[in-house]
Amino acid sequence: MIPTQTANLQLDSSGRLKHFLTVEGLSRELLVKIMDTAESFASVTEQTVKKVPLLRGKTVVNLFFENSTRTRTTFEVAAKRLSADVLNLNIATSATSKGESLLDTIRNLEAMHVDMFVVRHTDSGAAHFIARHVAPHISVINGGDGRHAHPTQAMLDVFTIRKYKNDFSKLKVAIVGDILHSRVARSEIHALNTLDVAEVRVIGPKTLLPAAVESLGVSTFHNLEEGLNDVDVVIMLRLQKERMSGAFIPTEHEYFACFGLTEKRLACAKPDVIVMHPGPINRGVEIDSQVADGPHSVILQQVDHGIAVRMAILSMAMRPDLEASAGDRS
């Protein structure tokens, strides 16, 4: 029932999820359906036998052109819990530097009748490129592409927020840190705005905020305490070590002094604020251990939810026939 978006590369002609490449352009209804489906899988991980046969006989290929044990592991666990077979392929980008040979790699895997590619790539747009050229029976999931998007991370974030907060429309959410280089931030901003949160704030030094970031529908702050004032949710971003040496920030120590999340600063937020982080965390760089391990932190719950959300996205994309029965809450 999302007829206006059938032109979206991610949706099939009935408006159901075919690929999952970016949160942009997806309807509120679809995001809610993903969260509802994830909810139904959350109980699976609590069972003694943590497996459902939904994707038995399906082959999921983790096609990682950029190394990430962490993200690869979450997709592998999600796929195996759905009884799919998993192929892990780590492909050095050098071997496929030409677009043409990337396509040849894809064509070959297609010919083996695999069912899904989870793509991680340093180039923005890689997952879209593959989705545009892939055989009709294959689904493509973006596991992070360049600085562009990391939509499954954004979905597990909003799923986590929904677990703790009842009504998106009343929430103030702050995203703190290196917005400029963060595909996570970009996807989160789209998801939060699609779900109509009251306000999305981005907080960081000027060197780490994109020019014209307000056009994404956020307000900007360069002072952490001001930005945290009265927020319901704080999402901390990981400070990539490789930014340290450049002109972006002076030193780790100075960064923490200005933008590190401490208990004292967190006191500016609402009393029931939740603190999130996509991981892995840099203790003492962007977040103090007392906060990371403290009562407001839901960082490990995010990891838990990440499995359920990925199970939801994998099964919705590969088993559209089941969609009718899911999403009762949508």
Added chain:
Amino acid sequence: MIPTQTANLQLDSSGRLKHFLTVEGLSRELLVKIMDTAESFASVTEQTVKKVPLLRGKTVVNLFFENSTRTRTTFEVAAKRLSADVLNLNIATSATSKGESLLDTIRNLEAMHVDMFVVRHTDSGAAHFIARHVAPHISVINGGDGRHAHPTQAMLDVFTIRKYKNDFSKLKVAIVGDILHSRVARSEIHALNTLDVAEVRVIGPKTLLPAAVESLGVSTFHNLEEGLNDVDVVIMLRLQKERMSGAFIPTEHEYFACFGLTEKRLACAKPDVIVMHPGPINRGVEIDSQVADGPHSVILQQVDHGIAVRMAILSMAMRPDLEASAGDRS
């Protein structure tokens, strides 16, 4: 019913496939049986649940002394579709430089009650060596050894030819490129001759044809257009980049000028010629993109067939008890 070949290391005392090391010495009947069994598996990959329980509880070890993501992946997919467990072991040749310690590696894996080794090795004869010393309950598949043989590739090639051409005995088949260093070519020549094709031609510069290659039962050509004249099947070989720098060929550009397959040259062949390539292809080196992606190309079908053929060989070698029911067309 192949009593004359019971001395063949690859066959058990009833003439059934035990190991699959080389096409040499195998009967026409056996090759046909492999193709018939592969035919029965081809439909499995079209099903929603692409799995059969034939090898449930069996353990297949991908024992790769030479790195090859591509070949390893096809065997892994084939084994998992048969419900086998797969162990991937990448063993640097340096660690087993002495034959004795290679044997110790084998003995240890044997003791874990694994059922099959798929062996890839830079040394010719490695798979034979292992098959000669392995415990009686274990099957060995040659996944490519030095310049010697790549028999599963040859079988998927003849399986592909049979899909498109009715009668082997009337076919003219050309193999083009670096015959000298190609284990694929060697295995293909044996398979095609065993299946009694009318003519096998090898086409390449003198530096890339083995001395006395005619003794293998082929005719030789040094001119591509002449060699292609009136053929039903063209098999292009990959030009290994490492040959470029040697005295074998002058430059990529010159090689393509003389031996690259273009649409114009392909016009010398029969109108319904099929073009094959073991992959990965070097576009613009041995084959033009217009041919690789054109209507005569069956290169991606080969990959598809590769899964079915490997499923056939794995199941025939590990489940000889089932052979009676298979191979109705043989």
Added chain:
Amino acid sequence: MIPTQTANLQLDSSGRLKHFLTVEGLSRELLVKIMDTAESFASVTEQTVKKVPLLRGKTVVNLFFENSTRTRTTFEVAAKRLSADVLNLNIATSATSKGESLLDTIRNLEAMHVDMFVVRHTDSGAAHFIARHVAPHISVINGGDGRHAHPTQAMLDVFTIRKYKNDFSKLKVAIVGDILHSRVARSEIHALNTLDVAEVRVIGPKTLLPAAVESLGVSTFHNLEEGLNDVDVVIMLRLQKERMSGAFIPTEHEYFACFGLTEKRLACAKPDVIVMHPGPINRGVEIDSQVADGPHSVILQQVDHGIAVRMAILSMAMRPDLEASAGDRS
């Protein structure tokens, strides 16, 4: 029924195995129960379908901070035979050099609802550290930590001894080689003493025996022939190549001359002596090929037993509900 040991980190409040970190502190009864359970699994590996559904839906994480294809493979095979899903994670120690970030790694995997960590680490105590901090539903198995312990190896060794010798209380067992650096030796000494063998001897050059080793309940010998006199079991240790260059031993050749096990020397032992080695063996360094491959050697049987023993430990730790029915012989 082991109430005196409920304080042991490895046992739950009912005295059942929860983690398996070291043989030290475990009762004779528990070691016997592990061996009895392993006995019941030994037959599984002889079946056509070598799989039991005991751990279906469970996720075993091979968390290897130190590379070991061999040990990783045995745990992977054991887990798959029990129908568990296996995640292989090779984590460079550099990435987790701080204890804190090791904990973050653990917390993240926990949050994915995995059920077991098999830990291999260069630091003594790493598995204990993880077991002490892990969530209550997770079991930790020590797959070798620094110079401290390798308890599953010790258990497969005593299981192997029990297969060949009826009564532990009458046995003389010699452990030969680099006792100083060997976690295997340390675990074996504890297991053998817990099982009340008559005598445990350690044999090696003074530089490779720990100071005050007798306090572990062993007698020491610096002469191989004297030490082997009248023993029932010889356990050879692997001589790590990295010890060669140091002051510990002069040369490989000299080491073999003094401490290499030859047929002649083995004649000092009982006529029905068995020879064991944890592998991989250095032929001609600590053991002569004639002995390694000779009639007294049970080295490959150890590998076989290693699968059964690891299946026993995995299932006992993850399915304590089944323990009542196991271990009839204990």
